[in-house]
Amino acid sequence: MRAFKPKGRKTPGKPLALMGLLLLVTLSRPGQAADVFAALSGETISATGLITSAVSAFPACGRWQPTGICIYLVCSLFECHTEESVKYGHYNPDLVVSSYNSSSNDRVSGNPWTEGKAITGHLSTSVAASLLQAVPSAGDFSHGKHQNMIFKEGDAIGHPAALITSSSTPPLCPTDVTAFKPYFLSGLDAIAWRWLLPEIVYPQSVTPGVREIGSGQLYTWGNVYPRGGFSTQSDDAKAAAVMAQRIADIVTRDSQPHVYVSLNQGDGDSNRHVNGQTMVWSPGPIKETDATNGWWQMTVPVVEKSCAVFGSNDVEALNSWGGGKIARSGSYAFTLWRPYQCCSVEGIFLFSIGVPYPPAS
Numbered sequence: 001m002r003a004f005k006p007k008g009r010k011t012p013g014k015p016l017a018l019m020g021l022l023l024l025v026t027l028s029r030p031g032q033a034a035d036v037f038a039a040l041s042g043e044t045i046s047a048t049g050l051i052t053s054a055v056s057a058f059p060a061c062g063r064w065q066p067t068g069i070c071i072y073l074v075c076s077l078f079e080c081h082t083e084e085s086v087k088y089g090h091y092n093p094d095l096v097v098s099s100y101n102s103s104s105n106d107r108v109s110g111n112p113w114t115e116g117k118a119i120t121g122h123l124s125t126s127v128a129a130s131l132l133q134a135v136p137s138a139g140d141f142s143h144g145k146h147q148n149m150i151f152k153e154g155d156a157i158g159h160p161a162a163l164i165t166s167s168s169t170p171p172l173c174p175t176d177v178t179a180f181k182p183y184f185l186s187g188l189d190a191i192a193w194r195w196l197l198p199e200i201v202y203p204q205s206v207t208p209g210v211r212e213i214g215s216g217q218l219y220t221w222g223n224v225y226p227r228g229g230f231s232t233q234s235d236d237a238k239a240a241a242v243m244a245q246r247i248a249d250i251v252t253r254d255s256q257p258h259v260y261v262s263l264n265q266g267d268g269d270s271n272r273h274v275n276g277q278t279m280v281w282s283p284g285p286i287k288e289t290d291a292t293n294g295w296w297q298m299t300v301p302v303v304e305k306s307c308a309v310f311g312s313n314d315v316e317a318l319n320s321w322g323g324g325k326i327a328r329s330g331s332y333a334f335t336l337w338r339p340y341q342c343c344s345v346e347g348i349f350l351f352s353i354g355v356p357y358p359p360a361s
Contacts, residue, residue, distance in 0.1 A: 070351075097156045183261045213289065
């Protein structure tokens with residue numbers, strides 16, 4: 001076990017107030033507020049707009065709550081005793097996962113996140129250029145004999161809010177994500193994303209009803225496997241959501257047959273690790289239709305103030321899930337929120353007790 005220098009306890013604050021500071025930073029310049037809401041109303045979004053949307057969604061998506069107590073052993077030359085610190089849990093806005101159509105001029109840089117496109121567009125284009133000539137583009141699968149076949153590119157990049165949340169201390173938990181860091185670019189993963197190799201032969205890819213985003217064969221938005229850029233779906237917004245789910249499925253796991261950077265931290269059993277003077281329990285791999293390790297907030301073309309898992313059954317609803325959410329550009333962006341637990345380090349960690357987190361939906 002690792003020994004830590006004891007430190008004084010922090011007084012639990014109000015997480016909404018702390019998140020509110022983030023909003024004040026983004027709106028600190030004159031006229032900034034107008035720019036933010038103008039960015040949110042179109043089919044692109046800026047880093048400032050993403051941070052603003054995360055702040056506004058935190059009451060619904062964050063699900064902050066005390067979850068228990070951490071017990072530590074503190075020893076001096078003359079005696080040993082235990083100390084405790086409060087354990088907290090909440091969801092962090094970790095990734096911006098974009099799903100977008102190829103463009104005839106620049107086929108792998110249609111990311112609707114402005115800064116994300118600037119960071120990754122040229123990199124993806126240069127790597128994928130030779131392969132794109134041999135693989136049909138998105139437009140080839142949306143006309144004629146392929147009315148329901150949709151192809152989209154996709155990126156997963158660290159959410160800009162991680163500039164602050166990566167160094168949070170209890171009662172807010174630090175994220176494992178680095179802001180603006182690319183974790184997945186479909187242009188770099190061209191062989192697997194376009195040719196579906198080797199996933200096309202996986203049992204999950206050829207068995208009906210397995211790993212479906214929905215209620216299996218009864219109702220589904222699409223299949224998770226093979227985790228590539230093609231989807232048979234008449235609803236463009238749902239097709240984009242399927243792509244986002246596939247990308248998150250890849251980056252939240254280790255040793256997948258793709259070109260990507262894994263989000264995993266800590267040991268294999270509990271994902272427990274130390275960040276500065278904070279003990280952190282990181283989330284595990286995301287699973288479709290299950291919010292236990294992550295859920296979604298749409299940010300382009302509609303900025304939602306709540307989170308949900310993909311795959312809801314809207315057969316009997318007046319409007320489908322994609323109603324009012326279809327992007328004319330075919331470009332979509334979603335924020336993936338993932339749950340963390342944490343407590344202040346007070347000595348040598350012994351164990352923690354508390355309630356299960358996240359709570360049942």
